[in-house]
Amino acid sequence: xxxxxxxxxARVLPDNGNNNGWYNLLPPPxxxxxxxxxxxxHWAIIGAGCCGLAVARQLAEHRPQDxxxxxxxxxxxxxxxxxxxxxxxxxxxxxxxxxxGLVRRNMRLWQGGxxxxxxxxxxxxxxxxxxxWGRLYGAAGPEGESHMTEVAESYDRLELTYEWLDNAxxxxxxxxxxxxxxxxxxxxxxxxxxxxxxxxxxxLPANVDVYEECPVHEITKGRGFELVCGAETLRAEKLILxxxxxxxxxxxxxNRIVPxxxxxxxxxxxxxxxxxxxxxxxEFALLPTSPNGSTIRLMRDGRILMRNGFTYEADKRFEPGDxxxxxxxxxxxxxxxxxxxADIEFVDTWGGIMAFTRNDGAIFGKLxxxxxxxxxxxxxxVTRGTMAGKLLADYVVGADSDxxxxxxxxxxxxxxxxxxxxxxxxxxxFRRIRKSGAVEM
Numbered sequence: 005x006x007x008x009x010x011x012x013x014a015r016v017l018p019d020n021g022n023n024n025g026w027y028n029l030l031p032p033p034x035x036x037x038x039x040x041x042x043x044x045x046h047w048a049i050i051g052a053g054c055c056g057l058a059v060a061r062q063l064a065e066h067r068p069q070d071x072x073x074x075x076x077x078x079x080x081x082x083x084x085x086x087x088x089x090x091x092x093x094x095x096x097x098x099x100x101x102x103x104x105g106l107v108r109r110n111m112r113l114w115q116g117g118x119x120x121x122x123x124x125x126x127x128x129x130x131x132x133x134x135x136x137w138g139r140l141y142g143a144a145g146p147e148g149e150s151h152m153t154e155v156a157e158s159y160d161r162l163e164l165t166y167e168w169l170d171n172a173x174x175x176x177x178x179x180x181x182x183x184x185x186x187x188x189x190x191x192x193x194x195x196x197x198x199x200x201x202x203x204x205x206x207x208l209p210a211n212v213d214v215y216e217e218c219p220v221h222e223i224t225k226g227r228g229f230e231l232v233c234g235a236e237t238l239r240a241e242k243l244i245l246x247x248x249x250x251x252x253x254x255x256x257x258x259n260r261i262v263p264x265x266x267x268x269x270x271x272x273x274x275x276x277x278x279x280x281x282x283x284x285x286x287e288f289a290l291l292p293t294s295p296n297g298s299t300i301r302l303m304r305d306g307r308i309l310m311r312n313g314f315t316y317e318a319d320k321r322f323e324p325g326d327x328x329x330x331x332x333x334x335x336x337x338x339x340x341x342x343x344x345x346a347d348i349e350f351v352d353t354w355g356g357i358m359a360f361t362r363n364d365g366a367i368f369g370k371l372x373x374x375x376x377x378x379x380x381x382x383x384x385x386v387t388r389g390t391m392a393g394k395l396l397a398d399y400v401v402g403a404d405s406d407x408x409x410x411x412x413x414x415x416x417x418x419x420x421x422x423x424x425x426x427x428x429x430x431x432x433x434f435r436r437i438r439k440s441g442a443v444e445m
Contacts, residue, residue, distance in 0.1 A: 023327065025270035025309075025352030026090075026198035027082045033202070036079060036216035039236035045073040045213075048231055048240035050220055052076035053085035054386045055378045056246035057204045058120075058393025063244075064209035066401045072212045073238060075231070077219035080205040084248050085386060086198035087356030089268065089299050089311050091139060091289060093384040094118050094191040097158045104161060106364065109410055110388070111162075116407055117387035118193065120394060121200070130203030133304070138190040140290040142174060142183040142297070145443035151293035152185055164189070178288055179281035179302075180341040186290075194289050194301070197386065229374070244400070245377040246393060249320055249359045257367055257377070260417040262360040262430060263320055267313040267330030268299075269350040273306035281342055296441030298337045308345070310334040312445060314437075316430040317357055318423055327353050337445055358385065365417035368392055369399065376400055381417070 047063060049056050052074050060074045076083065094115045097107060125134050143152040159166050167188040174183040205214050215233075222232040223243065231238040245251050249263045274282075282302060290300045299311040313330040315323070331353045339346035359381045361367070367379035378396045380389025395411045398404070420426050438445075 023352055023354035024082050024087055024198060025268065025354055026196055027079070027086055028352055029196070030081070030198055030202065033079060036218075037214065039075070039215050039218050039233055039238055041236055043073070043236075043238045044071075045238060045240045046070035047072045047242050047244065048229060048238055049074045049244045049246055050076075050231070051083075051246035051248060051250075052080045052205060052214060052216070053083055053201065053246065053248060053380075054389035055085075055248075055380050055393040055396075056244075057201065057208070058117075058390045059244055059246055059378065059397045060212045061124075061204075061208055062394045062397035063400070064212050066397060066403065068209070068211055070211060073240065074205075074208070074212055074214045075218050075220060075233070075238070076214070076216050079216050080214065081198035081201035084356050084358070085380075085389070086201045087268070087354060088197050088386060089289075089301060089309060090195045090197045091291070091299075091384075092118050092121060092193040092195055092387050093139070094387070095162070095164065095189075096291070096383050097155060107158070107162060109414070110364075110383070112407065112410060113391045114384050114387045117389070117391035117394075120390055121387065122193065124204065124207070125195075125200070128203065128207040130200065130207065132199040132203055133194070133196040134200075135194040135287065135304075136190075137194055137287055137289060138188065139192050140169075140174075140177060140288060141187040141189070141293050142178070142290045143185050143293050143444070144183050144297075145294075145441075147441055148292065148294040148297060148444045149185055152187060155293055156187060159187075159189070177285065178290060178300075178341075179283075179285055182341045194287075200386075242374045242400070243376070244396070245371070245375070246379070248379060249357050251367065251377055251379055254371065254377070257379075257417065259420050259422055260361065260365075260367065261379070261381070262362070262420065262426065263317050263357050264360055264430070265315045265317045265322060265326070265355045265357045266311060267315075267327065267334075267353065267355045268309060268311040269331055269334040269353040271308045271310075271345075272349050272351050274308070274345075274348070278345060278348065279306060281344070292444055294441035294444035295437045297444035298334075300341075308338070308348075310337055312337055314434055315355075316427055316434070318427060320357055322355050326355060330355065333445070340445070361417035362420055363415060363418040366392075366411065366414040367417050368396060368411060368414070 169186040218233040301309040
């Protein structure tokens with residue numbers, strides 16, 4: 005192709021501010037490696053989150069003689085994949101599973117991603133506080149208890165094992181009488197997500213070069229692709245987009261992703277006195293059954309993670325006051341569960357933007373000649389994204405597997421209404437959730 009064709013110009017570059025509690029706990033990384041003035045590669049991958057890292061690793065194994073360049077606008081582990089609550093889920097459902105075939109399909113992808121991550125962490129001795137503790141589901145009121153019953157029904161229909169916990173057993177597990185009932189399930193894992201992402205990047209095959217703090221401003225297509233990163237450029241034969249919600253800069257997936265921010269706060273380590281309610285509890289990890297409930301972790305080092313709050317972020321930026329509002333919400337949730345910890349210091353409060361689709365649809369596969377894309381969407385983004393990234397690498401080289409055929413059978417993410425209609429619909433749903441599940445907050 006002799007005429008240069010603009011593929012995309014970035015409308016919004018990734019900028020998560022200075023907050024990521026997980027990342028801030030890590031030792032400072034060495035200086036970022038940046039692109040030279042004019043570099044070349046066989047493959048360029050944009051986005052070094054769970055999807056991009058998995059694509060790069062699997063592609064490097066398929067094509068050991070090819071040079072693969074993985075580019076991220078920020079530091080590895082600082083973006084969305086390093087901002088979640090650290091649940092590496094093998095299964096997750098809110099409410100009764102209406103389509104068991106859909107859930108079983110997702111379970112195979114989640115489980116495959118989890119097994120891959122467990123293997124890599126063990127093989128490379130990645131220090132990410134990996135724990136096979138599993139997960140709790142907790143309910144604190146009539147709505148949550150109704151959802152809890154639905155979760156149990158789904159688990160029964162899926163023939164999954166779990167343990168019912170009454171109020172006393174939940175207090176023994178969490179150090180608070182707040183929860184009236186719960187379920188304990190095994191099979192999933194817990195991690196320090198920023199440490200996991202950094203460790204995965206540090207252990208990539210030798211033919212993968214990782215460049216950080218290199219936001220891509222423009223992509224043009226000629227004889228291959230030219231990526232413009234400020235004064236630096238990269239020419240590559242093939243292009244893979246694994247940039248999360250920012251993939252919507254490409255027309256192929258505009259109006260197919262709902263960018264939703266969720267927020268977390270992390271405390272300092274509890275003192276011996278402050279740990280008194282948690283006697284005999286080394287750690288726990290709790291998911292709410294109510295959509296308005298709080299996700300909570302007690303870490304082995306005595307910190308508490310509290311996650312709650314959602315906002316619609318069409319411009320992929322956090323609005324002024326979002327973090328202050330989230331911190332207040334987390335403070336209230338903390339005081340409801342552990343009144344003695346109501347004033348404990350939050351050392352960090354941060355947000356992360358997730359990609360939701362309307363129909364549990366996929367963003368996966370060939371977008372145009374020599375352009376491919378993948379986004380981890382909806383529930384269990386890290387395990388699902390890890391598997392989706394690995395399968396995309398298989399797809400682009402023509403490898404076949406049952407899991408790839410399963411992934412390819414997922415429908416494309418459905419079209420969404422444009423703003424302001426989408427904003428109105430999403431915010432209406434958020435208000436309904438907050439009102440109906442207020443007691444679970």
